[in-house]
Amino acid sequence: MKIIACIKQVPDSEAKIKAENGQINTGDSPLVINPFDEYAVEGALQQKEATNGTVTALCIGSESAKEALKHALAMGADNAILVSDPSLNNMDTVGAARVLAAAIQKIGDVDMVVFGRQTLDNGSGLTSAQTARALGWSLLGLAGQIKVQERSVTVERVIEEGRQTVKANLPAVISVVQSIGEPRYPSFMGIRKASKAEIPVWSLSDLGIAAPEAIIKRSELMNPPARDTSVEIISGESPAEIADKLADKLIAEKVL
Amino acid sequence: MKIFVYVDHFKGEAQATSWEALGLAKSFGATTALVFGSSVDDVAKAALEYGADEVLVADDSALLDFRAEAYASTLSALVSSSTPDLILFPTTTRTRELAAMSAVDLNTNVITDATAVEVNGDASSPLSAIVVTRPIYEGKLFEKVTASAKPQLITLRGRAFPKPEKVAGKTGTITKVEAKTDALTTVEGYSVADVGVSLNDAGIIVSGGRGVSNNPSLQPPADLDDKQAEIWRAHQGFKLVGELASTLGGAVGASRAAVDGGYIPYSNQVGQTGKVVAPDVYIACGISGAIQHLAGIRSAKLVVAINKDPDAPIFKVARYGVVGDLFQIVPALTEAFKKKLGK
């Protein structure tokens, strides 16, 4: 089975991020593979093992995003492709989906495309469904478990109300959640292979498409309102006394 | 301005944020609610009672289960024939997929997780610019965005907008519209968890972390191995957490350590890779307050921390804190509330 894992590079989740003069300042925090997309790579690798297939990691980003692709290679992906084009700097999710769809078609004969649930930076969780729609493929969203049989795939979808078992024919687009299993650590061999890998870079002209126009545009950037950070520690002689005081405080706050 | 509100429901049970979306839409003008599904008359009637001026219903047995492709095609066809300027959705697992796909059909895009929506100019004019505020970078920043295509599709974050009063018995026109049934997936079954109060809608959340398994004085049954004994202990801890939650009419949440430990299902997880919640009160029991957990509770109005370790980072975001053993404090708190709230 030919599997693609779509990954993005984002600032580390520990990063201190501030809005300054209308720009995003991520300090000196490293850029990493989007944590949700580590699950996508893990899910793709599980299916590679189950079906004796291959995994290609696919990313739209700048030259630096090769590091995120190398992480996927070190985890066990067979190939990596970077789509990079200066005209994609302000793309929105529909734009990303159209570019990913074009790249997936150029790769050809793909059976399954695995996405993360959402990106850390934009966090919209739209791109997987939009890529599925652009390709005309089925979407199996928020999978906690994937099972392929012949030309069909069944997932257990994790939704607010519990779990839903959903089936579709291949090719299919799947987004995964944490229940898929902990992303494996890069192996020593994997890291060596990744460090030597030559990652092809495709431009929009390689894909034969024009730059998609962004429909959603940012007009302003803001820091969140400052929070009152003083904590009042409730103490007392016994748990009952502490509980009594705390309950009174919360009742007085009129939040219950 | 022509406004639609999509009412999301699971087996006829509407997501409360749908009504919040109706309330917001009504502040801009006349509002049409959309209800898709099979035998959804009750949802349509509720939409009228929460303020919709009329309801369009796509009722078809093929829409019984949510399937993104069919729902999206139904919405796209409806939009093509009745050209709304704005469609509001509650943010749920279903609406993200539905709105995402329809946006591709309609050459527009979706603004997700709105925490504020302003109309610059005259709301009755279809050309008024709609400016949406939404969190990015896990709530570390907010951005204001606009969309340059119609219709504008916006999903609202739960509990960010007031819920309108229900006017029992209010009626209005309910019109049937065509359902599209081009789904590529089949739903084979459900295992629906008895989640009680949903985390998305909860005004009060009591959450447990790794600390709920840490009560050495509990004696697990002798035939359990170490891991089973840990889970057994954690279940005793979560029982206390659950009792406090139900006394307050709240929902139960958890840290990722508790989920990874097998103490409680993933659907209860709060945080970066779990749910982002916005309760009035968030009571964290035995949770250290890692940055990825805090990413889920930035919109909580008031945080209470119960933790043995006075240096736990959770105290940095808490309004009230107790430094102590949750196995003593949590049941005492349940008792105190039962007495004071007359339960």
Ligand SMILES: Cc1cc2nc3c(=O)[nH]c(=O)nc-3n(C[C@H](O)[C@H](O)[C@H](O)COP(=O)(O)OP(=O)(O)OC[C@H]3O[C@@H](n4cnc5c(N)ncnc54)[C@H](O)[C@@H]3O)c2cc1C
């Ligand atoms: C990419 C990524 C995504 C993540 N996403 C999430 C997420 O969505 N949600 C999330 O929660 N985490 C997430 N994490 C994990 C996060 O970093 C922490 O590991 C996790 O939140 C820790 O859970 P905890 O606070 O329950 O456990 P711990 O950090 O082990 O804390 C347990 C706390 O319990 C206290 N305690 C112990 N016994 C008692 C007792 N008897 N009474 C009172 N207090 C007691 C201890 O003092 C301690 O502070 C993520 C991590 C990564 C890398």
Ligand SMILES: Nc1ncnc2c1ncn2[C@@H]1O[C@H](COP(=O)(O)O)[C@@H](O)[C@H]1O
């Ligand atoms: N630039 C990108 N390159 C490759 N995949 C992406 C990119 N942006 C988003 N994705 C994928 O789409 C998912 C959802 O992203 P989003 O809709 O931005 O929340 C991510 O988890 C990735 O799997």
